[in-house]
Amino acid sequence: MRPWSVRRGIGSVHLLVGLAADHGIPASACLRGSHIRADSLADPLAEIEAAQELTVVRNLVRHLGHLPGIGLEAGRRYRLTAYGIWGYALLSSRTLGSATEFGIRYLDLTFAFNRFRAERRADDLRILLDDGDIPPECRQFLVERDAAAAVGIQRDLFLRPVPLRRVSFRFARPPYADRFPEYFPGPIFFGEPVHGVTIDAKWVDEPLPQADERTARLCEEQCRDLLDRRRSGARVSAQVRQHLLRPRGGTQMGGVAAEMGMAPRTLHRHLAAEGTSFRRLLDEVREALAEEMLAYRMTVGEVAERLGYAEVSSFVHAFRRWKEESPGRYRRQSPRRRREAGTRRARTAS
Structure with a gap:
């Protein structure tokens, strides 16, 4: 199971939809296939699966990935x-150091897809980003987004920019490299072994202007309770996804329900309570797997068979509904898509 399997707030999707709108992309195009209702974006208490936000990210990259620095x-x-x-x-x-330690400890309460790790050294603090769990087509966008957001958080904590000793990215220097200094106040290097930012020790130990020990303790209690609730609420929909993703996993509701030790009617009731259905989850998993298989040059017939379709025509119909194009056209364009946007996928592959 991926480390960002904990449910998250809908706020990030709200921000991404707003970004798309500013570039002329409607909310319906961003939310396509995510099963997120547009009217839920305004609900501050709404929660979604990380996979749903990842679908939104895929849609955004598909429509705006050609824009230089869209992740930034x-x-x-x-x-x-x-x-x-x-x-x-x-x-x-109390300090930037303690805020960093807390932030990483409760990272599952954020919108990050990269995993963060901090290394405290004698004269600095290095914060590293691990993108190993992110699908290649979204990787550079999410590295840029999460890194820029992290540096923005440091700015918000001090109410002014925090000078960085060093900024490094694993991907090659992009054509829009001159935009990075707008977001990262320090020397920037590309083609490095790791993604990360390094901060001088004097800033790490600097008291934060809004530090308050009592408020910090109260907030930590609430964060702990919220994270426990999200983790303990082992949602049935997440379990169904795991069953569907397994090699040779069944695609019939009765078989999956039996593997989970419940009656089909009970499974249906649980999924309805979570605002979804078995058919919707099966569609989500099939769509994601179809993208990957077609990108790896499997034929349309092979993909249809692997996904459990009795007829190739049924798969073609479903794929058109998901992507508004045929699987054959999607497959033919996969190499070109990888070359576009500055050979994004080649530069970011791990």
Whole structure:
């Protein structure tokens, strides 16, 4: 199971849809296939699966991935207050160092897809990003977004930019490299072994202007309760996805329900309570797997068979509904798509 399997707030999707709208892309195009209702974006308490946000990211990259630095532009929108109680916990922390430690410990309450790790050294603090779990087609966008958002959080904590000793990215220098200094106030290097930012020790130990020990303790209690609730609520929909993703996993509701130790009617009731259905989950999994298989040059017939379709025509019909194009056309364009946007996939492959 991927490390970002914990449910998350809908705030990030709200920001991404806003970014798309500013570039002329309607919300319906961003939300396509995510099973997120547009009217839920305004609900501050709404929660979604990380996979649903990832679908939105895929749609955004598909429509706007050709724009230089679109990931950086997205990251700038993630102000500290967008993170709810997690953000207020950081604001009330004693120092940047303690805020960083807390933020990483409760990272599952954020919108990050990269995993963060901090290394405290004698004269600096290095914060590293691990993109190993992110699908290749979204990787550079999400590295840029999450890194820019992290540096923006540091700025919000001090109410002014925090100078960086060093900024590194694993991908090759992009054509829009001259835009990075707008987001990262320090020397920037590309083609490095790791993604990361390095901060001088004097900033790490600097007291934060809004530090408050009592508020910090209260916020941490609320963060702990929220994370426990999200983790313990082992949602039936997430379990169904895991069953469907397994090699030779069944595609019939009765078989999956039996593997989960419940009657089909009970499974249907649980999924309805979570705002989804077995058919919807099966569609989500099939769509994601179809993209991957076609990108790896499997034929349309092979993909249809692997996904459990009795007829190739049924798969073609479903794929057109998901992507508004035929699987054959999608397959033919896969190499070109990988070459576009500055050979994004080649540069970011791990």
